[in-house]
Amino acid sequence: MTAPRIAVLLPCWNEAVAIGRVVADFRAALPEAVVYVIDNNSTDGTRDIARAAGAQVRREMLQGKGHVIRRAFADIEADIYVLADGDDTYDAATAPEMVRLLCEERLDMVTGQRVTDIAAAYRPGHRLGNRVLTGMVAAIFGNRISDMLSGYRVFSRRFVKSFPALAAGFETETEFTVHALELKMPVGEVKTAYRDRPAGSASKLRTYRDGMRILHTIVVLVKEERPLQFFSLAALVLLLAALALGLPVVFEYLRSGLVPRLPTALLATGLVLISFLSQAVGLILDSVSRGRKELKRLAYLAIPALDTTP
DSSP states (O other), X not given: OOOOOEEEEEEESSOTTTHHHHHHHHHHHOTTSEEEEEESSOOSSHHHHHHHTTOEEEEOOSOXXXXXXXXXXHHOOOSEEEEOOTTSOBOGGGHHHHHHHHHHTTOSEEEEEEEOOOTTTSOHHXXXXXXXXXXXXXXXXXXXXXXXXXXXXXXXXXXXXXXXOOOOSTTHHHHHHHHHHHTTOOEEEEEEEBOOOOTXXXXXXXXXXXXXXXXXXXXXXXXXXXXXXXXXXXHHHHHHHHHHXXXXXXXXXHHHSOOXXXXXXXXXXXXXXXXXXXXXXXXXXXXXXXXXXXXXXXXXXXXXXXXXXX
């Protein structure tokens, strides 16, 4: 068996303070890998430092991590892809264990589950947001990944070349998770140290803005991947609102034979009709979603699995 081609992908934007050390650490941890720095419009010399450290530098002009991931997955050819942020917060020494687990267990994605006691590295608000958002995805799509927002992943070629990569920003990690869970891919996790950013390096993550974008992405993915549940819930809410408005009108009619609140009766009737329409839309889109899922599964199976036979 020939050794698998390993590509280390390091998305970065103005990481001159950290990128040289990050490239050196991953080259030492995975000497057989090619390290790629995908620069996202840096203005601080990140590209030059990365080249000097031995990385191959690519550029993506559209701003946002999701755009960087889309470009890297499309252009870079390998059998195994190691993805980490270029800000020196992830431990490169964990990468060999993640790659080993991917190969030995024939997995499609291994997530680096962040472990840290440094409050500044993983702020309480970020921890809470991650738990809430991860719990939402686990409840809907399956509870097999405990750190959905981790930026440290190892992927098989099958995963990378079948991943649609539609996100623009940090919500791309949510897409990774849902893509793997929806296609029932074999996945694993490895605990990894998570540290604070080096002095002089600023985080690009905005807690509330990016949290809302991730929440919006979850809602959109539920609508796209689970339309029957999504529209059934909408139908139930509309039906309950119609009953709350319409039952007093019905009771008044049964008591007096009059309909004194005609606008309310019309509104309740309209809500019932929209409720039934929402349920019908859910049934139709559920069949469409099943067809899309079958096509995505066939695209996944069209890519040969990694040969790990000794």
